[in-house]
Amino acid sequence: MKVLVLGSGAKDHAIAWWFSKSKFIEGLYVAPSNPGTASFAVNLPDVDPSDKDQVLAACKKYGIDFVFIGTEGPLQTGVIDHLNANGIDTFGAPGYAIKIENDRRFSREFATRHGIPIPDYHIFSDEKALKAFLEKNTGKPFTIKPNGLSPSRVMISSCDTKTLFDYSKKLLAKGDVVVEDYIDGKHATISILLDNEGFFRLPSCYEYTKREHTDKGTGIPTGGMGAVCPLPVEPEIRELIKSRIVMPTFKGLVEENLFYKGILTFSITVTDKGPVLLDYHVRLNDPATQAMVAIIKNDLCGLMMAMKDNTLKDIKRELNGKSAVAVVIASDGYPEDTKVGQKLNEIPPHYMSNAIDNGTLLFFGAVESREDGIYTTGGRAATIVGVDKNIMMANSKAYNAIDLVSFDGSWHRSDIGVKFFENMTGK
Template identity: 50%
Template sequence: MRILVLGSGAKDHAIAWWFSQSRLINGLFVAPGNVGTESIAKNLAIDPADPKQVYEACRQNAIEFVFIGTEAPLFTGVIDYLNERGIDTFGAPSRALKLEGDRDFSRKFTDRHNIPTPTHHVFDNEEDLSDYLNRHKGERFVVKSNTIAPSRVMIDSSDYDALMRFSKKILQSASILLEDHLEGLPITLTLLVDNKGYMMLPTSSDYMKAGHGGLPTGGMGSICPVPLQESVSKSLVDTIIEPTLFGLKAEKMAYK
C-alpha cells in the first residue's frame, strides 16, 4: 500500500514513523513534511489544504490512502474530494467538524451531554469583553479563538491588560471564547475512533511557563504518557470519553 500523510508537525512525523515500520507499505509520502520526515518518507511540496493538489499528488504517485494529520485539510473538503475519486482517507467526517471549528458549539455539545466543562462566554467585540473583565477583576480566565486554531494559541491570566491585548488581535478576524480557569494539570486525550468503538493513545500534557498563567510552551517537549492513577483514568472514560462518543452517535456525527 502507498500512503500519504498530510501535515508538517511533530505529530505528523510520529504518525509517518509508525507507518514506516509496516512491511505492508511500499510507498510513504508526507505533505509538506519537515526535516524529520525526509529520512523516512518522501516529502511532497504541495498545499495539504488544497483538494486538487492533494488529489493530483495521489494520482501521480499511485497513492491509495491519505491520513489527515493536520486540521486545515478537514475544513477545505479534502476528504470528500478524495473519497469521491476512489481514494480512502482517515479523518473526521465533515458533519462533525463543528466540534473542532467552533468552540462555542463544542461547549454547548458538552453541556447537552453532561460532560464537565468550565463556564464559558463568547465575545465578538472589545467593549463587551472589557466590561465583563472589569466586572470580574482579579479572576483568572483562559482566552482562545472561537474558530479553528492550534490549542497553544491561548492565554491563561488574571491580568486585564494581558487578556485584552491578546484578545484584540483575535477579534480583528474572529470571536473569542473566554473560560473560567481550572486548577490542575492539563491533560490531552487522543483517541482513534470509528462508529464501533475507540482506541486511546497515551496521554500527554501541554506544559505552561513557570509561574502563574501566561502563554503555553508550544513546541516544548514533555513526558508522555502522563502518569495517572487508575481511578483518574476511569473517571476520564466515564465522564468524558463515553458521553462524547454517545453524543456523536446521538447527533449523527459519529465517525466512520
C-alpha cells in the same frame, strides 16, 4: 499500502516515521514534508496539503490509496471529502464533524447538553461588552481563546485585565472570542481512534503548554513545549475521565449524528473535584504525538485497516514498556515575536534519520532545507524525544541530546518530566 501523510511539522514527521515501520507499507509520501522525512519517505514539497485538487493529483500520480491528515489546514478545505468522493481512503474528521473542534460555542453547548463538565464560559463578539466583563471581574484568572479552529494553542491565561483585553482585541479582529474560567490542575491529553463499532485508546500524555518553566498558575501558552508519555494516572481518575467525559461524548456524537471514523483528542484538566474537559480536537496533539509514537508498538497501517473494517475494538494495545519525554526546541521570541531564518548546526546523519535505536529520536518542525543547510521558518523548530525504562531516565536521554539542534536564539524548557520524579530525588 501506499500512504501519503499531509503536513510538515514535528507531529507529521513522527506520524510518518510510525508509518515507515509498518510491515504493510509499499510506498510512503509526505507533503509538503520536512528535512527529516526524506530519509524514509518520498518528500513532495510542491504539494499544498490544503489544496484538495493538488492532493488528489499527487495520489493519482503516485498510486496512493490512503491519505493521513493530521493537521488543521486540510480539515478546513474539504480535502477529506474530496478524496473520499474519488475513491481514496483517508484518516481524519469529515466536514460534518469538525465543528466539534472548530466551533467552541458548539462544542461547549454540546458538552452541556450531555452533562460533560467544562469551565464556566462566555463568548463575545463585541469589544465593549468584553472589556466591561473583564473589568467587572478584575483580578480573576481567565483563559482567552478564539471561537474557531486555530493552529496550535492560540490562547492566553492570565489574571491581568489589560493583558487579557489586549490579547482579546487581536482575536476579535478575526472572529468571536471565548472567555472561560481558568482551571488549575493536572493536564491530560487523551487521544482515541474511532470506528463505527468501537474505539482504540492511544497512550495518555501530559503536555507542557506554557512558555514559563513552570506549570503552576497562569502564563503564556504556546503550541506545546514538551510532553511525557505514558501519563501516570490513578485508576480511579482514569475511570472518572471515562465515565464523565469520554463515554458521554461518544454517546452524544451518535445521538447528534456526528460520529465519524478518525481521531478524537480530549484536552482535560484533573482538579480536586474531578476531570474537566477543556477542548476537543479532531486531530492529534503536538508534542504529545512525538512522545506517544516512541512507545507504541502497534502497526499504524494495521490500525488504519482495522478502522476501515470497524474492528478497532478487537485490537490489543501494545506498548514497549518504556517512558518517553519530548522536549521542544523553539526560536527566539516564540510564541509572541518569533525570529526566523536562523541556520541550524550540522546534525549527524544517523540522528537525521532516527536510524540508530539509542533511546533518542529527533522530529523536525518549523524548518526548511536550503542549499547550505537547514533554516528555521517558525516557532517550534524540532522535538527531541528521550526513551528509557522510566520518566527519570527518559528525561536524562532527552536533555543529554538537546544540543543536537541549536541555532542563534534557540531555547527550550528545562523542566519537562521533572515533576513526575522530583519527589524521588528529594528536590
